[in-house]
Each structure stands twice: as structure tokens, then as C-alpha cells.
Amino acid sequence: MNAPRLAGGVACLFVGSMLLAGCVAKTEAATADALTVDTSDSACSVSAASATSGTLAFDVSNSGSQVSEFYLLAEDGLRIVGEVENIAPGASRTLTVVAQPGDYYTLCKPGMVGDGVGRAAFAVSGDAVAATGDDAEQKQQAVQLYAAFVKDQVEQLVPAVAAFTGAYAAGDDDAAREQFPRVRAFYERIEPVAESLGDLDPRIDYREVDAVAEGLAWTGFHRIEKDLWVPAADALNADGVTPAWQGWEPSTPEQRAGHAEQLAADIAELNDYVHSDEFQAALDDQGIAGISNGAIALLDEVATGKISGEEDWWSGTDLYDFAANVEGSKMAYSLVRDLVTSKDAAGEQLAADIDAGYADLETRLAAHRSGDGFVSYVELTEGDKRDLTDFINALAEPLSRLTATVLS
Template sequence: MPRRVLSAALAALALSAALAGCVRNDAAAAGIDVAISDDTCAVSASTSPAGAVEFRLENTGTDVSEFEILAEDKLRIAGEKENVTPGQTVSYVAQLEPGTYFTGCKFQMVGAPIGLTEFTVTGEASTSGDQAAAGEAVTGYLAYVRSQVGELVPAVAALADAYATGDDETARSLFAAARVPYERIEPTAEAFGDLDPKIDYREVDAVAEGLDWTGFHRIEKDLWPPAAGDLNSDGADALAGWSPSTPEQRRQFADRLVADVAQLQELVTEDSFSVTLADISNGAIALLDEVAVGKISGEEDWWSHTDLSDFAANVDGASVAFELVRPLAADSDDGTELTTEISGRFDDLRALLAEHGSLEEGFTSYAEVDDASRKTLSDAVNALAEPLSRLTATVLAAQ
């Protein structure tokens, strides 16, 4: 997609599966056992009092694993313990406020968690100050970005393999889902120079900037090739200067995308990688801009018409960023009113998207969404964009 003048920010993990293993419903007063294997993640209790909650992790599997505690939206990460090696038993303590959470494990620390199970924290909220809340927001967002990239790596590998081997039917079925983790955190790659152009530029943008056209959308055009008379999103002849990739070229494009995504993972997992509160809140704004600029018009996924999937992923990422800084924003003057309005606008937008499908079940082809429905979606985006544009100033005013 085009390089935009956006704040260097980060954004947004949809995690869904079923957790294997039994769960006890009593409070965990003396610590909670978590039995980890290659395909199970059994938590010994489903409730705990608020405060410092100890999880005793035992990995009996064949490879490294990761334990995660997700917030109620199943997107934000409230706590995680990485690098639990085979045969290891380790204690992990998470500071948890009252509320509903979900626990899960990641085999080899990539992909979606093996499963999720509800975990309830009871009692009274702590009186932690703004500094602690700010630290929690940053820690939570870094974990979210890294987790999303962890899902992106295997999803892209599967897409690239199907595409390179000529299994177009499978590759088409994987295309939209493979893009979801990237679209949730898209400003991350934009913060790393030319990485986003390599991964996600459309043909018209690459040509305009004189760049080699690679990445998702190069693969997309091969998978949904244009016919004579078809036009690019800029109105030019779709066949001018383009021809279907040869098997050798397909392998090159597939390997390049896999390598670029691997580089993204390396960058976001470096110890020096961090974000600020402004990065987080501006990331929410940036992701909504992505919707307004490319998704509503249908320009983003011009050949596959999978724009609604990207749309929903951008909204997920923006929502996660907002929820992480929401406690800080609510502490400032008029912050409660603003955050309540933003939350309601997110709900409205999600409800409209749900009329066309879901990330889990798939969305209607955007080519089948009529102009009236597109305008309704656009109006909802604009209604959210206005209060969301005030989020960064409100968050920083609370510091």
C-alpha cells in the first residue's frame, strides 16, 4: 500500500482455538499449575484473587513453548512467559486486576495459541498510579506486536509454499487470513524504512516510486490474474507491463516475502525495540486511516476483493491500542466521556462489519458490497475517527 505520512506506531492478535486439559474452578491460593505439552495447555484453576498470581509452568513437550494471559477481548496480552523449554518447570508471576482473562500456550512460540480457556480474577482493583499504568500499556503493546508477528510467520510460510508450488486454490484460500496479523500491526513495518513497501505495496505505488514490486499484492495478482480489458486501481490497463509470474519467479517472490517477514520478526523481538504512549495511541489513529484510505475504496485488495478482512484486522489493531491506553485517557479531564464515545463507536463499526461476515468464517467479497453499504461503513469509520483523533492528546495530558 502507499507510503503514508503516519506516526511510526504499532498495532494489532485474534486468537481462537479450544484449550485441551481439565480445569478446576476453585481459587488458586498457593499458585496455579500449568501443564504444557506440544498440543495441550492445562491450567489447574480457573479463578484467582487479584494481585500477584503465580503460575507454575511445566513443559513436558518436545520443544520450547510460551504461556500467555490474554485480556477479555482475547487480543491484548496481560502477561506472558516465553522460552519455557522441554523438561523445564518455572514460576511466572503476573500482576492481575479483577476481570475476565483467557490463558493459552504457543508451541514453538509461533502461530495462534493451542487454545484459550477463561480465567477469572476476583477482588478489588489496585490503586496503581499513572506511571504504572503507562508501563503496563507499553509492555502490553510490545507483547501484542510480537505475538502478532509470531502468527504472521507461519501463516505467510503456508501461503508462500502453496503459491510457489502452483497450488493456487490453496493459496487463494490462505491469502486473506495470512494478511490479518500484518494488518493489525501495519504501522510496525512502516516504522522500519522500506520493509512495508517490500511486504505490502500495491503495484501502482511500486511503479510510481520506481521500486521492485514484491510482497502480498504481487502474489495476489498472480492468484487472481486480470483478463483483457481489466484495469488497475489507477485506471490503467491491468496487463500493461505485467505478465503472470513463471514458476521460477513465483519461488523468488515467495522466498522474498518469507524473508521480509522474518526480518520484521527479528526487528520487533530485539531488546532495544520499544514504543511510547504516543506511538500506541497514534497507532490506533493510523490504523483507522488505513481503513479510510485503502479499504473503503476497495483499492487495497484490488484483485482478490478481500478488503473486508483487512478492514476488520485494522479495526482489531486500533481497538487493542485504544484499550491499552484507555485507563490513562480516562484519568484526564473529560477523558471518561471521550473513551466511552470511542468505545461505542468501535462497537457500532464492528456491528456493521458483522453484517458482511467475520474473520473466523470469512467475509463477503468486497466486489459484492454495494455503494450504499460502503457509504454506511465509511460513515461509521468517520464517526470513530473524530473522537479517536483526540486520544493521543488526552492520554498525554494525563501524564
């Protein structure tokens, strides 16, 4: 069951292309360009698919049987640019934003879990709207938006893990192998959050070599991974020394059920945490520096773990994790970008350098795509790895200056 959302039931948020006008009662939104939204158990019906730039009010009514949420997403479909949550059955909420020209998506999430229903394109035309709000307001709104992003990713992770562990426990290894890297993407985009929670990240995501080194029981994604990609007789563990079969036996059906149950329980604990007041308080304490440092930390995850090929040692699905880390890093950066460019010419140049770094890295990563996924990491040559490392380092240098600039 989903844990309670933020106190007050409504979060109003902004990101680069959209600016907060306010989360207001219906009577106060009369001057806005109003649109109506009906969220039900299976649909998300918006009264129009386009609007003119300026103040928009989405009047959201819940005709379904579950508590629901309404999202306005950026063009990439990942960044949340506006959200109302905790809309009880029969209740209504209003999201009011100042919309810049661009392409967006609308989406509802009945039950506040999963990837939502009724995703539809929403276009805003017209002229650019002048930014409003002081520096402190923008920083706090960025923190709120990052909280919404984390919650959304974990909400999608919960049912994805349920399906994945269900297939694994049932012995449907083909289905589980197909799901493994895609399920992990939700976690990898917000990994620094879990890493701050003591032993939760080790339980969910430790590699075998790390668990052994610290004397911990080995559980989580990578424990399951080794069952799904049974190591060859001449394979080595992630330490590069120990034979993979040394002391190893495939899990029994009962053990598989236990591993599956443990991972699902740990993800449920993570979901409870990110919907708690404790999580919001922690983000508030870290402030805007926490977001910019999160962008840096996720790129460091790529540089120290993914590029070596040691993360997904058995499956070779490291590039999926690589891409998700970069997506999460770019998402966090996008929340503070306007604060950087508003500083001075040096801030504008820093943002331009970071933008170029992300674009170049994404282009190089795309060269290793296969269908809607990626090639196995073992197919990369040493030259490919050095090439990716060069682009990581090219982005890491300007990104390392992000927090200092935001706080200046």
C-alpha cells in the same frame, strides 16, 4: 529460527481488566492464589479453569523440548493480558497478576511461533479489585503489553506465510486464495510497526501502482495476489486507467518460487526485528503516545486505503484488511483507555464516545460478513461504502483527541 526475546526472559503485563501485581520469584508468590501450568510440545495444562479475583500466580513449568511461552488472553482471544516468555526446557517461571472478574483464555506457545497450543477458557469470579500503581507505571506496562501483542501477531504470521507461500509456489491456487486474506490479518493489525522500517513495508505490502510510481521492484503480498486472481481482459490496474494486462504476464513456476521466498524472508526479517532490543527501545522512546498514535494510524489506514477498495485490487478481500485494521486500532486503544478515564469527567466521556464508535463500526462491518469471512468488496454498493465511511469518521473524531488526552 526465532530471535531472542526481551532481556531477562520474562514480561509481566496488564490491560484494562487486569492489573500488574509483579513478576516475582516462586518464593515471593507464596501469598498469591497459585495455579500450576505445564507447557509441553503439544499441550498447555493449567491446574484449574477458574479462580477468585485478586492476586493470582501462574507457576509455569516447561516439560517440553522447545523454549515456550505462557499467555493469559482477554475474552476476545486477541488481547494479551499477561505473558511469561523464554521458558527453557526444564525451567520454570511465574506470572503474577491481580485479576478482575471476567472471562479469559490460557494458552502456551512452544517454539515461540504459531498460534499456540492448549487454548482453554479461564474464568475469574468474585468482586472487583481496586487499581494500584502510579501513572508512570501504567504507561510503561502499556508499552510492554503492546510489544507483546506485536510479537504475538508476527509469531503467528511467520508460519501462516510459510503455508500460504508454499501453496502459491506449488501452484495450489485454491488453497492460496483461501489463505490470502486470513494470513494478511496478522500483518494488518500491526502494520504501523512495519511501516516504520524503511523499505520493509514496501517489499511486503506495496500495491502495484505504488511500486511503479516509486520505481521499486514489485514484491510481496499484492504481487502474489495478482497471480492468484488473474485480471480479466477489461480490468484496469489500481490507477483506474492502465489496462491490467498491459505489460503483464503470469509468473512462471520459477518466478513464483522467487516471490514466495522473498515474502517469507521479509516476514522473517520483521520477526527478527520485533524480537530485538532495537524494537523495544523504539517503543520505549515513543512511549504511551506511540500506542495511542498507533490506534489512530490504523483507523487512518481504513479511511485512506481500505474504504476505496484499492488495497486488495485483484482479490476483493479488502473487508478482511478493514476488520484487521480496526481490531489492531481497538487493541492499541484498549491499552490506554484506563489512563483516559482516570483523568476527569471529560476523559470518561471521551472513552465512552470512542467505545461507542468502535461498537458501531464493528456492527456495520459485521453486516457484510459471509460465513466466517466477508463478501467480496465489489459486492458493496456506493451507499454501503458511504455508510462505512460515515461510521469511520464518527470514530475518527473522538479518536483524534486520544493522544492529547493521554499526555495531558
